[in-house]
Amino acid sequence: MLHTAGLLKEAGADFNVLTVVNGKTAPKIRRIYEQYRKLGFSWQQYIACLDPVTQEQGRREYSLRPGVYGQFLIDLFELWEDDLKRGRQPYIRQFENYIGILMGYVPESCEQRGVCSVQNVVEADGSVYPCDFYAMDGYRLGNLNEEGFEAIERRRREIGFLENSRDHTARCVKCPYFAVCRGGCRRHRQQPGSVPGENRFCESYRMFFEACLPRMQKIARLCMRREGVIKWNI
Numbered sequence: 001m002l003h004t005a006g007l008l009k010e011a012g013a014d015f016n017v018l019t020v021v022n023g024k025t026a027p028k029i030r031r032i033y034e035q036y037r038k039l040g041f042s043w044q045q046y047i048a049c050l051d052p053v054t055q056e057q058g059r060r061e062y063s064l065r066p067g068v069y070g071q072f073l074i075d076l077f078e079l080w081e082d083d084l085k086r087g088r089q090p091y092i093r094q095f096e097n098y099i100g101i102l103m104g105y106v107p108e109s110c111e112q113r114g115v116c117s118v119q120n121v122v123e124a125d126g127s128v129y130p131c132d133f134y135a136m137d138g139y140r141l142g143n144l145n146e147e148g149f150e151a152i153e154r155r156r157r158e159i160g161f162l163e164n165s166r167d168h169t170a171r172c173v174k175c176p177y178f179a180v181c182r183g184g185c186r187r188h189r190q191q192p193g194s195v196p197g198e199n200r201f202c203e204s205y206r207m208f209f210e211a212c213l214p215r216m217q218k219i220a221r222l223c224m225r226r227e228g229v230i231k232w233n234i
Contacts (some may be wrong), residue, residue: 005039017041022049022062028070033079042090046076050187053136060112066200070207077212086217095216101180114182116165124141128152130161130181133187169197177209180216 001126008015019025025032036044049064076092083089110117110131111137121129129135139159142152156162165186172183183189184199185207191200199205 001057002039005041009040014043016043016045019044020049021046021069021072022032022065023063023068024062026064026068029072029075030079033076036090037083044090045093048188049202050133050191053191067207068202070204073204073208077208077215081215081219085230097181098218099223101182101214102217103224109139111185112182114165114168114184116162116186118153118156118162120149130156131187133185134161167197169195172198172202175202175206177205177213180213181205181209 005015005017019032021029023162042165048069049062051060051063076150079097080092085208093109094112097107097109101107101112109112110119116131119131120137120141121132122144123129123135126143128141129139130141131139134166139161141155144152167186168178168183172178175181181199184201184205188199188201189197194200
């Protein structure tokens with residue numbers, strides 16, 4: 001990875017570092033973040049590791065537990081906020097989207113929108129799936145070697161992929177943090193052993209927003225003043 005990153009830097013090409021957060025890496029985020037800073041990785045994305053979709057979550061050695069993930073989000077935000085104050089913060093997609101929501105913008109990330117968007121994940125054999133989290137036989141939309149995008153979109157509608165992502169429970173919608181959380185990723189709401197329509201990491205997000213939302217609101221207000229905007233959502 002480091003060799004590839006070096007080649008991209010030499011070519012002047014921007015790149016994003018994707019980090020999978022699991023039960024072992026989450027407690028080490030400060031060390032990981034500092035290493036990324038030293039390496040000059042200024043575009044970062046972090047995604048929560050999930051066990052196989054057919055199995056109950058939290059039973060594997062690498063499983064990411066809600067409490068651990070919540071503390072990870074808090075620790076990462078504090079590292080990012082500290083760099084923000086110094087004017088050297090990296091772009092972290094999740095935080096940028098949350099602050100954008102607070103400023104009244106539509107989040108570009110489907111996780112922060114809380115509903116699925118139109119995407120096409122194409123495998124090497126031409127098979128198309130609606131999301132990298134759903135690259136499974138039951139969600140296969142077609143094959144580009146055999147059919148066009150019209151047929152693929154028709155199949156997406158037939159299986160109700162986008163509509164089925166609007167599965168938030170009443171308790172979720174009534175949560176005081178729903179306006180900024182929006183229920184998170186659909187994949188996190190459809191796990192064996194979890195309440196359908198409720199995010200497996202609900203506890204994580206509550207921890208995070210309780211600790212960090214006021215500071216994100218302050219950042220959003222400062223950004224909006226610079227843009228000449230008077231109102232904000234939260």
